[in-house]
Amino acid sequence: MKKTTLYNFNAGPAALPAEVLEAASQAITDFNGMGLSLLEIGHRTEPFIAVMEEARQLAKELLHLGEEHEVLFLHGGATTQFMQLPMNFLSADKKAAYTETGTWSVKAIAEAKHFGAVEIAGSSKADAFNNIPKTLSLSTDAAYLHITTNETIAGTQWHEIPYHSGVPLVADMSSDIFSRTMQFSAFDMIYAGAQKNMGAAGVTMVVLKKSWMASITNNPPSIMDYRNHLKEESMLNTPPVFAVYVAMLTLRWLKAQGGIAAIEKINDAKAALLYQTIDACPVYTAPVAKADRSKMNVVFTMQDAALEKKLLDECKQNGIYGIKGHRSVGGFRASLYNAVSLEATQVLSALLTDFALRHG
Numbered sequence: 001m002k003k004t005t006l007y008n009f010n011a012g013p014a015a016l017p018a019e020v021l022e023a024a025s026q027a028i029t030d031f032n033g034m035g036l037s038l039l040e041i042g043h044r045t046e047p048f049i050a051v052m053e054e055a056r057q058l059a060k061e062l063l064h065l066g067e068e069h070e071v072l073f074l075h076g077g078a079t080t081q082f083m084q085l086p087m088n089f090l091s092a093d094k095k096a097a098y099t100e101t102g103t104w105s106v107k108a109i110a111e112a113k114h115f116g117a118v119e120i121a122g123s124s125k126a127d128a129f130n131n132i133p134k135t136l137s138l139s140t141d142a143a144y145l146h147i148t149t150n151e152t153i154a155g156t157q158w159h160e161i162p163y164h165s166g167v168p169l170v171a172d173m174s175s176d177i178f179s180r181t182m183q184f185s186a187f188d189m190i191y192a193g194a195q196k197n198m199g200a201a202g203v204t205m206v207v208l209k210k211s212w213m214a215s216i217t218n219n220p221p222s223i224m225d226y227r228n229h230l231k232e233e234s235m236l237n238t239p240p241v242f243a244v245y246v247a248m249l250t251l252r253w254l255k256a257q258g259g260i261a262a263i264e265k266i267n268d269a270k271a272a273l274l275y276q277t278i279d280a281c282p283v284y285t286a287p288v289a290k291a292d293r294s295k296m297n298v299v300f301t302m303q304d305a306a307l308e309k310k311l312l313d314e315c316k317q318n319g320i321y322g323i324k325g326h327r328s329v330g331g332f333r334a335s336l337y338n339a340v341s342l343e344a345t346q347v348l349s350a351l352l353t354d355f356a357l358r359h360g
């Protein structure tokens with residue numbers, strides 16, 4: 001059994017539910033009582049096809065998607081989607097609108113430029129990415145509008161989704177997929193690497209609206225063409241079978257918790273508690289504009305580098321793991337993904353309060 005004494009606030013790969021880890025371990029030695037490992041059966045066998053189908057079906061159900069959307073599980077991480085999206089939907093004679101809100105959207109923009117023109121519809125770059133732009137400006141003939149719903153490193157999150165920009169809406173939801181209710185059916189495309197909030201590294205979920213897919217006129221290499229993946233039901237080539245299985249188990253777990261609306265309540269409580277704690281202690285600073293704070297990645301800093309080190313040491317002694325900030329920004333970051341319990345958040349919050357009393 002997994003050690004449960006650790007409180008894991010890693011940003012990604014990140015915490016997974018203990019039940020999921022347990023079932024995934026079991027499948028490695030004996031999958032479904034077959035006497036074979038999940039890792040040694042063909043992906044086109046009935047037992048694995050059933051896993052892939054259940055994963056796609058659960059995603060659709062949890063996101064409240066109807067027949068007009070398709071769910072794919074693809075290789076390559078969200079970073080591959082930075083390229084695959086424009087490779088399918090952008091061309092040299094077109095432009096795409098992107099919002100520039102942090103490290104991840106900047107990377108997405110750089111990849112799109114390989115295929116066509118990019119128009120920046122809104123940016124918070126001048127504010128060191130500490131907020132989300134409130135007004136967007138884009139051309140009516142843009143191929144699509146791209147947003148990063150949660151900037152994992154900056155710790156910002158879109159709370160008002162620009163559903164009505166007039167052009168197809170595409171979102172990188174790698175770090176907040178399945179964490180909060182949204183009008184998922186209003187998106188033309190959603191993509192998310194699994195390793196933050198829906199499973200293990202190695203697979204990326206891609207949701208595509210069929211009518212938008214029908215507009216593809218580019219002719220990408222076959223493995224990059226979304227239409228081929230759809231036609232082959234996410235089995236164009238060997239899928240990352242284990243990662244798909246872990247995603248399926250995680251979605252089953254989420255359904256058993258009551259789905260997105262139920263987990264959102266817990267996520268709201270976790271984030272509220274942690275931000276209250278940080279705001280109440282002057283020794284900590286939360287750099288993100290209040291209205292745009294991420295409920296998934298809580299970023300904060302301290303003035304004194306020696307104290308930072310001390311806090312990290314105390315966290316370690318208390319089984320609190322993974323709150324060091326991203327190497328590019330420093331400070332601290334506590335990631336509160338679905339599998340992080342309210343109890344774990346209470347433990348972190350209590351330690352932060354206690355530390356501030358002793359060092360404030």
Ligand SMILES: *Cc1c(COP(=O)(O)O)cnc(C)c1O
Nearest residue numbers: 077078079104152172174175193
């Ligand atoms: C982690 C992350 C990525 C990159 O994901 P990979 O699977 O490593 O390619 C992209 N976008 C966001 C928002 C992320 O958090």
